[in-house]
Structures are given as structure tokens and as C-alpha cells.
Amino acid sequence: MEYDMPLFRPPSEARSLIFQVTLGCSWNRCMFCAMYKTKSFLVRPFEEVERDVVEMSWRYPDTRKIFLADGDPLAAPSDYLIKVLDLMNRRFPALERISSYAGPTNLKGKTVDELKEFKARKLDVLYLGIETGNDRLLKKIKKGATARQIIEVSRKAIDAGLRMSTFIILGLGGVDGSYDHAKDSARVANAIDPHFLATLTLMLGPYEKVYEQEMMGDGFRLIDKKQTLQELRWFVEDLDVTDCKFGSEHASNYLPISGTLPREKDGILRLIDTALADMSSKMLRPDWARGL
Numbered sequence: 001m002e003y004d005m006p007l008f009r010p011p012s013e014a015r016s017l018i019f020q021v022t023l024g025c026s027w028n029r030c031m032f033c034a035m036y037k038t039k040s041f042l043v044r045p046f047e048e049v050e051r052d053v054v055e056m057s058w059r060y061p062d063t064r065k066i067f068l069a070d071g072d073p074l075a076a077p078s079d080y081l082i083k084v085l086d087l088m089n090r091r092f093p094a095l096e097r098i099s100s101y102a103g104p105t106n107l108k109g110k111t112v113d114e115l116k117e118f119k120a121r122k123l124d125v126l127y128l129g130i131e132t133g134n135d136r137l138l139k140k141i142k143k144g145a146t147a148r149q150i151i152e153v154s155r156k157a158i159d160a161g162l163r164m165s166t167f168i169i170l171g172l173g174g175v176d177g178s179y180d181h182a183k184d185s186a187r188v189a190n191a192i193d194p195h196f197l198a199t200l201t202l203m204l205g206p207y208e209k210v211y212e213q214e215m216m217g218d219g220f221r222l223i224d225k226k227q228t229l230q231e232l233r234w235f236v237e238d239l240d241v242t243d244c245k246f247g248s249e250h251a252s253n254y255l256p257i258s259g260t261l262p263r264e265k266d267g268i269l270r271l272i273d274t275a276l277a278d279m280s281s282k283m284l285r286p287d288w289a290r291g292l
Contacts, residue, residue: 133188
């Protein structure tokens with residue numbers, strides 16, 4: 001099996017067998033994301049996917065976890081996905097779960113009953129980027145959905161029995177929008193009440209000035225390290241979720257944190273406060289190590 005590069009997966013899927021059911025991203029307009037800009041969206045012919053699955057089933061017959069790529073396999077027709085999921089369940093007898101990226105634009109097109117059919121075939125976890133809960137910012141970054149729509153499609157998936165792994169991106173609001181971005185994002189996360197919640201930090205490298213001046217405009221300024229931690233603090237202090245694994249371990253973040261909310265919320269806030277009080281702390285990931 002050969003992958004159509006580039007290939008991306010969540011950090012937690014490091015030990016999963018990856019199959020490219022679709023190529024690229026059907027939306028592919030988010031201003032902060034360059035993941036699939038070199039690809040055109042395509043639902044791969046079933047025969048190609050079948051060939052890959054059969055080959056890998058001979059090589060790795062004891063596979064327990066599968067991740068569906070690329071950016072949003074749920075944009076594929078439901079009958080096609082059911083056919084793919086049935087194939088994977090037949091070929092991998094030890095299979096425990098299947099996971100996938102999902103976006104609000106493709107989840108919107110799936111019914112609860114269709115999602116239940118996927119769940120019955122071991123599709124278990126959907127990774128969805130909230131990015132921000134602020135409607136003005138969602139429009140600015142061209143996410144293609146409002147905060148209310150993101151909540152609705154996420155709750156629909158949860159009602160169907162799927163587990164939602166969601167994330168926001170620290171820094172999307174810039175300096176002037178930092179507080180509203182944090183607070184609105186917490187509000188949306190609370191309304192979704194996901195099983196997993198994570199933060200990433202906006203990293204643009206050599207494109208920072210282009211993003212600031214040409215893409216966002218209107219005096220937009222990126223936040224610095226301390227402002228990033230403050231934004232994280234504003235976000236976490238407002239979280240009110242039921243039973244959620246929270247993490248900021250992603251390599252883009254300055255402060256790696258892992259804990260369960262609400263049980264460990266106070267401890268997480270203390271860690272953030274400790275880091276804010278000492279910006280030279282070894283708790284913080286050095287810039288050279290971010291993004292690795």
C-alpha cells in the first residue's frame with residue numbers, strides 16, 4: 001500500500017493502521033490550515049480501498065485500531081462508507097475501533113440513523129476541530145459553520161453513540177480577540193460536552209506576517225507566549241464538562257497538560273498559574289521543540 005502524501009493523523013492514532021478512504025479535504029478553505037492545500041478532494045474508488053485493506057489484512061491480521069484518512073471521510077456517501085466499514089470488519093477479526101477526522105460541513109449531511117449505522121460497524125471516535133467558539137472569528141477564518149452549527153452536529157454524533165474528540169486553536173483571535181476567543185470557545189465546548197478536548201497553538205512559521213497583514217488584516221496581531229498561557233487560563237477556567245479527558249500535549253503548545261475534567265480542573269489551573277508566574281520555567285516547551 002502506498003499513501004498519497006502528505007498524510008496526517010491525530011497524535012493519539014500513532015498505533016493505528018491508516019487507510020485513505022478520501023484524499024484531501026472537501027472544505028479546504030480554512031485560512032489557518034495548510035494541511036491539504038496541495039490536494040484536490042476525492043472519494044477513492046472502492047476497489048482501490050479494498051485492495052489496500054486486503055493487502056494490509058495479510059500483513060497485519062491482528063490490527064485492533066484503524067484510522068480513516070484524509071481530512072474528512074464523512075464527506076463520502078453513507079452507503080460507500082458502510083461498504084468500507086463492513087469490509088474492514090470482515091478482514092480484521094481483532095478490530096476494536098475505527099476513528100476518523102470529521103468537519104461540521106460533512107457531519108451536517110449525515111442523519112442520526114446513518115451515524116448509528118457507522119457506530120454499529122465500530123466507527124467510534126470522531127476528531128473535530130471547533131477551532132473557536134466565536135462567530136465573528138469563525139467567519140473570518142472561513143470555517144464554514146457557526147458556533148451553533150458546530151454544537152448541533154457534534155451533539156448529533158454523540159446522540160448516535162459516537163465519541164467526540166474536539167480541539168480549539170489558541171491564538172486564532174490574536175491579541176485583541178484573545179479573551180472573547182477563549183470564553184466563547186469554552187461556551188461551545190461546554191455545550192458539546194465532548195469525551196476528549198484538546199488545545200493546539202497557532203503556528204505559522206515564515207507566514208506570520210502574511211497571516212497578520214494580508215489574511216486577517218484590521219490590525220490583527222499574533223499573541224506571544226505569555227498571552228498564549230493567559231488565553232489557555234481563560235479557556236480552562238470556564239470549562240464545565242461532565243467527564244472529559246483534557247490535554248494540551250500537542251507539540252504546538254507551550255505547556256503540556258493532561259487531566260480529566262472536572263475532577264482535575266483545579267490542579268490544571270494551578271499548573272497554568274505556576275507557568276504564568278515564571279515564563280522561564282522548565283515546565284514550558286522550548287520554541288525549538290514546538291511542532292516536532
